[in-house]
Amino acid sequence: MKLFLVAVALAVGGTLAFAAALVAAERTTGSPQTAAVAATTHAEHATSSAGHDVALPLESFAGEVADNADALAKAHVPYDATLPPLQDGDLVKVKMVMKDKTVEIAPGVEYNLWAFDTKYGAPGPVVHVRQGQTVEFTLTNGGAIPHSMDFHAARIAPNNAFKDVMPGESFTFRFKADDAGVFMYHCGTKPVLAHIANGMYGAIIVRPEGMPKADREYALVASEWYLSGDGVSEPAALSMDKARAMMPDWTTFNGYANQYVTHPLVSDPGETVRFWVVAAGPTLDTNFHVVGTIFERAWVNGDMTSPPQVGVQTVAVPAGGGAVFDVKIDEAGLYPFVSHSFAHVDLGQVGLLKVGKPKGSMSH
Numbered sequence: 001m002k003l004f005l006v007a008v009a010l011a012v013g014g015t016l017a018f019a020a021a022l023v024a025a026e027r028t029t030g031s032p033q034t035a036a037v038a039a040t041t042h043a044e045h046a047t048s049s050a051g052h053d054v055a056l057p058l059e060s061f062a063g064e065v066a067d068n069a070d071a072l073a074k075a076h077v078p079y080d081a082t083l084p085p086l087q088d089g090d091l092v093k094v095k096m097v098m099k100d101k102t103v104e105i106a107p108g109v110e111y112n113l114w115a116f117d118t119k120y121g122a123p124g125p126v127v128h129v130r131q132g133q134t135v136e137f138t139l140t141n142g143g144a145i146p147h148s149m150d151f152h153a154a155r156i157a158p159n160n161a162f163k164d165v166m167p168g169e170s171f172t173f174r175f176k177a178d179d180a181g182v183f184m185y186h187c188g189t190k191p192v193l194a195h196i197a198n199g200m201y202g203a204i205i206v207r208p209e210g211m212p213k214a215d216r217e218y219a220l221v222a223s224e225w226y227l228s229g230d231g232v233s234e235p236a237a238l239s240m241d242k243a244r245a246m247m248p249d250w251t252t253f254n255g256y257a258n259q260y261v262t263h264p265l266v267s268d269p270g271e272t273v274r275f276w277v278v279a280a281g282p283t284l285d286t287n288f289h290v291v292g293t294i295f296e297r298a299w300v301n302g303d304m305t306s307p308p309q310v311g312v313q314t315v316a317v318p319a320g321g322g323a324v325f326d327v328k329i330d331e332a333g334l335y336p337f338v339s340h341s342f343a344h345v346d347l348g349q350v351g352l353l354k355v356g357k358p359k360g361s362m363s364h
């Protein structure tokens, strides 16, 4: 057997690595680990000699911004994280128009979205209703391909309500928002990975009666972008390979990397600030943490029927899930809010809560 393998290696003119792998495999026959290493080495060998692209590394564009990034970040109009007001009455009409558009997702980094006909493009508008109100939702498809909308706050047959809407058409459905919390909504058209990765998501807040008073309330939708190019020289599009490999170039709160570092959310000392957080993904979770404080209350998983957790430092918000957090900060300062999975901070999922009028700037 050994002689035969060596002969094969020599016959195909194999590289040293190939021959070494075969010898290693032969030496410890039966070890699955070694066999896997050998298989990998073999695949790489096949790639380099035959030109198949299956094993080529995926190119990262993380951190690549325009030369005048600081000026562009300052000029960027941040997504308004402030909750829109509640509406009176039993019925709340929500209309969304889908549109293909190019937006900035980081300073000087442009991306071709399939998303919402708003100035931000993505996320979609924050929907804010009272528990028990009925939502009448109308989707108008101004894009080039079919889209749909799946509201996690709804108990409804998906095949009827979340169905594909053809370009140029509109579709309306109603659901009663009986479950309180903060929920994701997203396009559910196949391939869903591509539709969510291209910006088709947002948050719906269903407010229960009797929550503790908050002085400020902000909505944060965490998500990640997978780029086909750097987006600086020309707009990037989705890299499905990178989306499948879960290798984002940027991660954000509300669609644009680091936007609340340049344009902090604000509060005054002693106020209670509430964050309604959704992790839209498409794939990655968000480990929500506010540096310099501890959650006064954390409604983990958006469960508003159980008492909130107290004294918690970091809460995992799963992709497709949400949670609600109160902080009460007495000392003026700059308090970063992050996904404490720190690769996400590096890729842009960080913002600042500016409490009062602090001196100096944030060092990290």
Ligand SMILES: [Cu+2]
Binding pocket: 114, 146, 147, 148, 187, 188, 189, 195, 200
């Ligand atoms: Cu879609």
